[in-house]
Amino acid sequence: MxxxxxxxxxxxxxxxxxxxxxxxxxxxxxxxxxxxxxxxxxxxxxxxxxxxxxxxxxxxxxxxxxxxxxxxxxxxxxxxxxxxxxxxxxxxxxxxxxxxxxxxxxxxxxxxxxxxxxxxxxxxxxxxxxxxxxxxxxxxxxxxxxxxxxxxxxxxxxxxxxxxxxxxxxxxxxxxxxxxxxxxxxxxxxxxxxxxxxxxxxxxxxxxxxxxxxxxxxxxxxxxxxxxxxxxxxAPVDPLPPELADHLERHPGSVLLALGSMPADRPDQLVDRLAEVARRTGRPVVMQIPGARTGARGTVFVVGEVDHRALLPRVVAVAHHGGAGTTHAATAAGLPQVVVPHLGDQAHFARQVHRAGVGPAPLRPVLATARTVADRLEQALADPAYGRRARAAAQLMASExxxxxxxxxxxxxxxxxxxx
CATH class of the missing domain: 3.40.50.2000 (Glycogen Phosphorylase B;)
Incomplete structure (x- = not known):
């Protein structure tokens, strides 16, 4: 819609x-x-x-x-x-x-x-x-x-x-x-x-x-x-909530985790699972989880619906589920991506992210553990080729x-x- x-x-x-x-x-x-x-x-x-x-x-x-x-x-x-x-x-x-x-x-x-x-x-x-x-x-x-x-x-x-x-x-x-x-x-x-x-x-x-x-x-x-x-x-870009903007200012180099399709009985359970990803990467993390309790938890900040055009330029990489909107938004922002597809066309966009060279191979949901997601994120950030190709893809999107x-x-x- x-x-x-x-x-x-x-x-x-x-x-x-x-x-x-x-x-x-x-x-x-x-x-x-x-x-x-x-x-x-x-x-x-x-x-x-x-x-x-x-x-x-x-x-x-x-x-x-x-x-x-x-x-x-x-x-x-x-x-x-x-x-x-x-x-x-x-x-x-x-x-x-x-x-x-x-x-x-x-x-x-x-x-x-x-x-x-x-x-x-x-x-x-x-x-x-x-x-x-x-x-x-x-x-x-x-x-x-x-x-x-x-x-x-x-x-x-x-x-x-x-x-x-x-x-x-x-x-x-x-x-x-x-x-x-x-x-x-x-x-x-x-x-x-x-x-x-x-x-x-x-x-x-x-x-x-x-x-x-x-x-x-x-x-x-x-x-x-x-x-x-x-x-x-x-539409005009909606600014970030002041608390989130302040958190990102104090924690540069943050990674966005927007794995909203990962199965969880309650949103806060997903927060706990992704907190282990944050711990393994050793990086500050923003988690976008609709329905979860928002706010800072140490170097982790949990947020619900925000404008990706305001958030993505403030992070260095993103792990997401491969929806058409999120994938295009991350590509337009020139970010390396890690994709864990679950449903529908998400598997397609996960493959295309890898084929375009803007992220490593996608993770199947059954293989998506805190360790494997953290490893993929480190791979995406450690290899400068992903960043170069991501910026080139963003330039192409900007011309469309x-x-x-x-x-x-x-x-x-x-x-x-x-x-x-």
Whole structure:
């Protein structure tokens, strides 16, 4: 949701009337960006996850189980979500969709609505280049096997929104519910744009999906996407809390530990685990752990939500879980990184950090102990090559304007749309 709040803020400042379809817990963030929130469903925890804590806990341990429980949850809420979404799609509008509503894109394009899918990770198939579906083992497979494997994963991922697309299609004139649930955003260069207002066609004509990642991390994305660059936060930088700023002043050379995905029954238990990492490195540490008790504990400072643009320039390295936002923020700050991926696209960004030379090899969660994380951090700081490559990657990111490039695409889409 955060990247779309940033896009909405930029489009609003350029004079567009921007409405964001959000779940209940996303409304405040959109409102702060000056974007009109349209709440279409309950909070994300209810909409996308099982109501059973046990099922959620087990699903976090296995990508396949996570996919099944998310698909079941989204299917259960599809009718209610469609009731809120469909009226927003009946007017004259340009639509930029995230992955949770991917199957709406071909449905809208078939009706002549200018619509694009925006991805925060390279989830599209690309066996010989950058793809979140690649893995050191599968890269050894022949292309005859790897190509259909990646296509299947792409189809399954966009299929999370299949039930929603069918329900929305039932509420849009001229749409076909059966095909809406089966069509996936089609990839490939040379796609043509539909004629606004034209009757539905038998097969949707796709714009290329937008890939909001930096070339510093994804140097070889699929030719079937349009890489625009990372959507950096356009808002003014929020200053650090005075206590944290003072702590960093008194403890130069601090390391940031933002391993928020490491399993822990309580946030303060994670603080205790990471304190051992701090002890082993012998360096001052900032721990970013939402929900934990904040404040200084000797040379360790625990903090919750802070602006990374203010914090990262004050530390010398960062260990994190590999989320798209954290990885791009650390890369933009020119910092060596250690990544311990857990879920989703985190494994992809962990590999790309290592391949870009801005950090050592990632740690699997089962191998992430206080000793191994501390050893990786010392490796990242001891080898000056990591720092040099990190600064070069930051310079490349500074030359990109992902939000500006996306806004230009929206302008081009709007130029061919009906008035309004």
């Amino acid at each position: 955060e990247p779309f709040a940033r896009l909405g803020e930029v489009l609003r400042t350029q004079g567009y009337a921007v409405t964001a379809a959000v779940l209940e817990d996303g409304a405040d963030r959109m409102a702060r960006a000056g974007v009109t929130p349209a709440v279409v469903g309950p909070v994300a925890e209810r909409t996308m996850w099982s109501p059973s804590p046990t099922v959620r806990r087990v699903a976090h341990l296995n990508p396949g189980l996570m996919y099944l429980q998310m698909r079941r949850a989204l299917t259960r809420h599809a009718k209610a979500l469609a009731e809120g979404l469909a009226p927003l799609l009946l007017g004259d509008a340009v639509v930029v969709s995230g992955l949770p509503t991917a199957r709406l894109v071909p449905l809208l394009q078939a009706r002549g609505v200018p619509a694009r899918l925006a991805l925060m990770a390279p989830l599209t198939p690309h066996p010989t280049g950058t793809s979140a579906w690649s893995h050191p083992f599968t890269e050894l497979l022949p292309r005859a096997v790897e190509v259909p494997r990646q296509r299947l994963l792409w189809w399954m991922t966009t299929g999370l929104s299949a039930a929603l697309a069918r329900e929305v299609a039932r509420r849009l004139p001229g749409a076909t519910p059966w095909s809406a649930g089966r069509a996936t955003p089609r990839l490939g260069p040379g796609a043509t744009r539909p004629t606004p207002g034209a009757p539905p066609t038998a097969a949707p004509t796709a714009y290329l999906p937008l890939l909001a990642t930096s070339a510093a991390l994804d140097a070889s994305p699929s030719p079937g996407v349009h890489q625009v660059g990372w959507w950096a936060d356009p 304007d992902g939000l500006g490039a996306t806004a230009q695409i929206v302008r081009e889409m709007a130029a061919g749309a009906p008035a309004g």
